[in-house]
Amino acid sequence: MYCIVLISFWLLISQQCYGQVLWPAAESRSNTFNSTYGSLDEEQARSLMRSANLSEAQQQAVLVAINFERSNWAGSSTQLDAFYQDVPSTATVEAGTPIKIENYTNTTLYTIPPGVALSRMLFTTETINGTVIPASAIVLWPWLPRRFANISGLPVVGWGHGLSGWSGECGPSHIRNIWYAYGAPFTLALQGYVVVAPDYAGLGVDHDAEGNFIPHQAFAGPAAGNDLIYSVQAAQNAWSSLSKEFIIMGHSQGGGAAWAAAEKLAKKPVEGYLGTVSGSPLTSFPATVNLVLDQPVPLGAGLARLSTGISSIFPSFQWSDWLSDEGIRLTQVLQWLQGCQSVALELIQSPNLVREGWNATWYLSAFEDLTRVGRKEFAGPMLVLEGTADAMIPAVLTSAAANETCSTWPKSQLQYTLLEGVTHVSVLYAGQQIWLNWIADRFSGIDAPTECVQEMVSPALEKQAYQAEVGYTLQYAFYPYEVA
Known part of the structure; x- marks a missing residue:
């Protein structure tokens, strides 16, 4: 454990003890299958x-x-990367504490946009059973952060990803495009928000300081909701330039996590919370x-x-x-x-x-x-986005959760927006203006409606004219003509 004070090119790091700050790149990037990484025989x-x-x-x-x-993978296996392997003790640390900071992560290992910087962080969170454990996260930094007249510091959005897997190798902080790319995290960063994106517990870091295995509690929204809340708090503690105000956003598994986080915040409020965006949320596994x-x-x-x-x-x-x-x-x-x-x-x-x-x-x-979300009081306001053509989490399930919540809590500030003809992941792309404007309004201090609102949004052309799914994977460019 080392006590470190660093001055970055954009901010003053808080003077706290977190552990080793800068790890060397695990491997140089490759344009071939990384088949030699890990222990696969x-x-x-x-x-x-x-x-x-x-x-x-x-x-x-x-x-x-x-x-x-x-x-x-961004670099080598998590089993070979000291950032994920050398985990400080969390025995006497409360949830929401940063325990290791890598201020300057090697962005050439990723396929992030130009004008975006990246940090990695280990922090403490809680399982659904309430046990404090370590987890990993990344932070995306915009070249030109947005400024809002009514808040001090750089605006923060906590991002919850959809299902990426079950092992340490499946953490988005370990994936070149951080799993969702321009679906939300890259877009948020390019729009000037600092994005705090946790790997849910068990992904990325899969063991504690004593070597005890940390399983990923898949589909347990409240557990991943803890990761969202505590990763934001940890980042705010680690970087003094961040605003105390924050938004939580997620999609699919992360949409359920964001909704669950809002429910937790109703019982245990956190200063600075401004609202939640929940896209195509998993509200009930059964x-x-x-x-x-x-x-x-x-x-x-x-x-x-x-x-x-x-x-x-x-x-x-x-x-x-x-x-x-x-x-x-x-x-x-x-x-x-x-x-x-x-x-x-x-x-x-x-x-x-x-x-x-x-x-x-x-x-x-x-x-x-x-784990079920919905029908409970939540800390609002909350925007819920759903596509009518979603086959993964059909709109009937999200509509039921929204209707039951609004019936029980009619003044709960829930805005439920259905996008006609839009599929599961595509709701983030088709509805981009909706959620970006909603987030900007919250940081600007504009009040959301004081009661439940439901709406259907239709496309400008016939719905069958539009590209339905994400049909590409971001890859490295190795030759000048690939980026010309």
């Missing part, structure tokens, strides 16, 4: 997949997905199971994802409570490979992953009681 991986009865074609597809994910995951393949994939972390909430839970022998084998392969979303899409797509009678157990209803 291809023959061992194939042997494990063969034991799980994957065909040669399936094995090859999984290996390609692994290499694709590794080619999008409701999503009933409506979206009611076919064998998506049901098995969903339960396998949830199973990787639910035992940290309910210690008596066993994978065999939900998963078949095949489901257990494939989930074990997913964990051993440290696979994220791309690997999961190739690996856990069998129709035979679910154990018969899985829904007779009490775990799903107990998980619902702990």
Whole structure:
């Protein structure tokens, strides 16, 4: 532990003890698959997949997905990066405390926009059970921060990402485009906001100072909501130039996390909180199971994802409570490979992953009681965005959560905006003007409506004329003609 005072080119760092500040780049960037990173042994991986009865074609597809994910790492494996590995003790530290700061992160390892700087941070947060643990985050710094007459300091938005995976390798701070790119975090930074973007606990940093494994509590909105609140507080403590005022925003899993954070802030207010933006929020995993995951393949994939972390909430839970022998084998392969979303899409797509009678157990209803958002008082105002063509989290689920909340709390300052013909991730792009204006209004001190508001927004042209999905991946440019 070192006591450090640094002066950056844009701000004065608070004089506090955080740990080592600047780590050397883990690796130089590469335009090929990062297949030498980590501890993957291809023959061992194939042997494990063969034991799980994957065909040669399936094995090859999984290996390609692994290499694709590794080619999008920012540097090397988190298991080789001292920033994630050397974790200071959190035994006597309260949640919301920065414990390690890397002020100048090597931006050439990322595909972030020009005019944006990047820092990494370790901070303390709480699990859904209330245990204080370490987590990782990144901070995006705009070249020209926005200024608002009624606040002092640089305006802060806490960003909550959608589902990226289950292992340490799946933290957005470890991914070149930080997972969402221009969907929100890059756009916010280019609009002049300081973006504090946590990896949810268990992603990025996956162990504490004593070496205890930290599982990611997937789909547990209140847990990720804690990460959002405490990462913002930690950043404000680490960098004195940040405003005390802040907005929380998230999408999908992060949309549910942002909503859950607003509910927590109603019970435990934090000075400076101005409101929440919740995009395509996951409000209820069981409701999503009933409506979206009611076919064998998506049901098995969903339960396998949830199973990787639910035992940290309910210690008596066993994978065999939900998963078949095949489901257990494939989930074990997913964990051993440290696979994220791309690997999961190739690996856990069998129709035979679910154990018969899985829904007779009490775990799903107990998980619902702990994690469902909506119908509760929240600290407003809150903007909820949803697309009518969202197949991942259908509008009927978000509408139900919004309607139930407004029925119970009619003066709760909830603005529910439906975007006609818009899909899941695309709601951030189609609705960009809506949420950017809403955020600017909150920082400008403009009052939101004092009661629930619902609206439908339609496109200028026929809805089928528009690009429906994000159809690209940001990659490095290695030659002048690629950026001409």
